Amino acid sequence: MSHFSQYKDTIQPGDLALAWVSRDNVKPFRIVPGESFNTRYGSFEHNAMIGKPYGSQIAVRTKGSNKFGFIHVLQATPELWTISLPHRTQIVYTPDSSYIIQRLQCTSRSRVIEAGTGSGSFSHAFSRTAGHLFSFEFHEVRYQQAKKEFEDHGLIADGNVTITHRDVCQDGFTIKPTDTTSYYEGSSAHPHVAVTLDADAVFLDLPAPWDAIPHLDEVIMKNAKVILCCFSPCIEQVDKTLEILEKHGWTDVETVEIQGRQYEARRQMVRKLDDALNRLRDVRERKQVGVERRKRMFTKLLNEEDTASEVRPPTEKTQFNPFGKGSRVKEGDTKFQWKEVTKVEAEIKSHTSYLTFASKIGKISRNEEEVLRELQKVRDGKSNN
Numbered sequence: 214m215s216h217f218s219q220y221k222d223t224i225q226p227g228d229l230a231l232a233w234v235s236r237d238n239v240k241p242f243r244i245v246p247g248e249s250f251n252t253r254y255g256s257f258e259h260n261a262m263i264g265k266p267y268g269s270q271i272a273v274r275t276k277g278s279n280k281f282g283f284i285h286v287l288q289a290t291p292e293l294w295t296i297s298l299p300h301r302t303q304i305v306y307t308p309d310s311s312y313i314i315q316r317l318q319c320t321s322r323s324r325v326i327e328a329g330t331g332s333g334s335f336s337h338a339f340s341r342t343a344g345h346l347f348s349f350e351f352h353e354v355r356y357q358q359a360k361k362e363f364e365d366h367g368l369i370a371d372g373n374v375t376i377t378h379r380d381v382c383q384d385g386f387t388i389k390p391t392d393t394t395s396y397y398e399g400s401s402a403h404p405h406v407a408v409t410l411d412a413d414a415v416f417l418d419l420p421a422p423w424d425a426i427p428h429l430d431e432v433i434m435k436n437a438k439v440i441l442c443c444f445s446p447c448i449e450q451v452d453k454t455l456e457i458l459e460k461h462g463w464t465d466v467e468t469v470e471i472q473g474r475q476y477e478a479r480r481q482m483v484r485k486l487d488d489a490l491n492r493l494r495d496v497r498e499r500k501q502v503g504v505e506r507r508k509r510m511f512t513k514l515l516n517e518e519d520t521a522s523e524v525r526p527p528t529e530k531t532q533f534n535p536f537g538k539g540s541r542v543k544e545g546d547t548k549f550q551w552k553e554v555t556k557v558e559a560e561i562k563s564h565t566s567y568l569t570f571a572s573k574i575g576k577i578s579r580n581e582e583e584v585l586r587e588l589q590k591v592r593d594g595k596s597n598n
């Protein structure tokens with residue numbers, strides 16, 4: 214059973230769990246009775262986690278101190294996997310993958326093609342939503358690593374993912390029995406019959422998608438709407454992709470870019486001009502009192518008079534401290550006035566690329582020879598007139 218497709222309540226032996234150590238330190242680990250998860254804040258025994266609800270905080274006393282270190286144990290989801298996975302390549306982050314999945318109209322009935330697999334970040338998101346994912350990777354080591362990871366996560370044997378070692382630009386997407394693929398392993402699939410992909414959604418995260426696009430006609434669903442997305446960091450790549458999409462009969466072409474932003478909501482103290490003016494007046498008056506006292510003391514010293522009577526007047530707590538200056542004010546303190554504000558978080562993990570979407574119904578492709586003949590006819594007609 215895939216570790217990513219079902220929610221469960223409690224932490225059990227064998228689960229793939231994620232330790233939330235801090236916001237940018239999330240680590241995957243397998244729950245094994247008797248083992249520990251080690252961090253610089255302490256060593257957390259798996260036995261102390263087993264049976265607890267997911268989301269629990271697990272605390273240990275830090276060695277040689279009275280302090281506690283703690284982690285939260287979370288259930289694996291594609292979103293958390295994306296921020297904790299071992300990077301083998303650039304990856305697609307959740308702001309992009311969530312948008313792409315809905316634009317591809319991906320559902321539990323979808324048959325999705327993905328190339329290349331890379332670090333498998335997007336593959337995990339697809340595997341949760343799609344009916345079947347056919348993922349392709351031409352780098353042998355990356356293929357092996359991704360395959361092992363998918364097996365460990367239950368995405369292959371009991372899941373809905375097929376991974377194939379293939380250069381899709383050169384050899385297309387048809388999976389044959391002679392291929393290095395997870396498809397025939399331990400499955401009841403006929404070992405001599407090529408796989409019918411019949412894909413209705415395609416995601417290409419490749420340096421040269423224009424070389425892969427011409428091969429798609431052989432493997433996409435006929436008489437159904439097929440939606441494609443190409444993920445390209447450069448506008449020059451988009452340009453070449455658009456040209457080939459048009460040539461091969463893809464329509465509804467649109468290029469978008471995701472600009473991920475995170476807004477932090479908080480309260481800000483309301484500062485009125487009158488309050489500021491009163492505070493300035495108060496400061497000036499106090500300063501004046503101090504200056505006059507020092508002047509008197511100086512004169513008395515010159516005249517060798519006793520200065521003992523010149524005691525510092527007790528400082529009354531200022532009335533004009535509207536902004537809590539000099540004291541720590543808790544956000545929302547009812548003694549002050551507050552307004553709700555939002556702040557944009559400066560950085561959010563989102564590998565910015567251009568997303569080019571297109572769709573196709575049936576096997577419509579442009580007959581280049583016919584187009585050239587028609588163009589020639591128009592030119593001939595003009596020159597005869």
Ligand SMILES: C[S@@+](CC[C@H](N)C(=O)[O-])C[C@H]1O[C@@H](n2cnc3c(N)ncnc32)[C@H](O)[C@@H]1O
Nearest residue numbers: 304305329331332333334335351352380381382
């Ligand atoms: C940027 S990574 C993909 C990252 C992936 N989308 C993720 O979220 O983890 C691109 C991958 O495409 C693979 N690749 C490049 N050209 C390919 C081709 N012609 N056929 C198959 N895979 C290819 C590369 O080896 C690389 O692993």
